[in-house]
Amino acid sequence: MHLHKYEKIWLTFGIGSLVLFLAVLGVAAFAFGQQPPSHMASVDSQNLEDTVFAEPGLDQINEDTYRARLVAMTYGYSPDTIEIPAGSTVIFEVTSQDVVHSFTIPGTNVNMMITPGHVNMTEHTFTEPGEYLVICNEYCGTGHHYMQMKIEVTP
Ligand code: CUA
Structure with missing residues (x-):
């Protein structure tokens, strides 16, 4: 040819x-x-005790920056309260040990979906002292409406 x-x-x-x-x-x-861009890292939701979420809580990174590693579950967050001084920036790293939840702080722009298997991240600077309520606004079961935690911002 x-x-x-x-x-x-x-x-x-x-x-x-x-x-x-x-x-x-x-x-x-x-x-x-x-994965979608907000899912920066994966985590094994079946074995959180073998991950950085084994001991959820607050770590101070520098003078005015903290990292809060939190675990969402039916029906609450662990830990259920964190305390920081006013002016602090908190980097939230949140995962779920069971189903899809959300991490929502009314009155701020913090509103993220919490998906099992992923480390969901956002950050916020708390300038005003006071008590901030964190709520779940993804329906996650019968206790959904009671699912909450507190952020105490001290003067
Ligand atoms: Cu968790 Cu609704």
């Missing part, structure tokens, strides 16, 4: 484009991962 010169050029161009397209697709999938 004799291929015309232009046919060869177009055939090469076509295969080249296909290879390039697949390569871009592969790199893009690798770069962005398989």
Whole structure:
């Protein structure tokens, strides 16, 4: 079979484009991962005791920054209270040990879904002293309406 010169050029161009397209697709999938961008890390929800969530609580990172690792569950959060001085920025890392919950602080822009198997992260700076209530606004069962924790911001 004799291929015309232009046919060869177009055939090469076509295969080249296909290879390039697949390569871009592969790199893009690798770069962005398989999960939505808010899910920065995975965690084994069946074995939280073997993870950084074994002892949930507050760690001070520097003068005015804290990290709060919290576990959401039916129907509450562990720990159920954290206390920080006013002006603190808190990086929240929250996971669920069972079903989907949320971590919502009314009156702020903190409102994230808490999915088992993922470390869900957000941060907030608490400038005003007071007692902040954290609530769950993803229906998670019969005790959903009682699911809450407190953030005490001291003057
Ligand atoms: Cu947890 Cu609703």
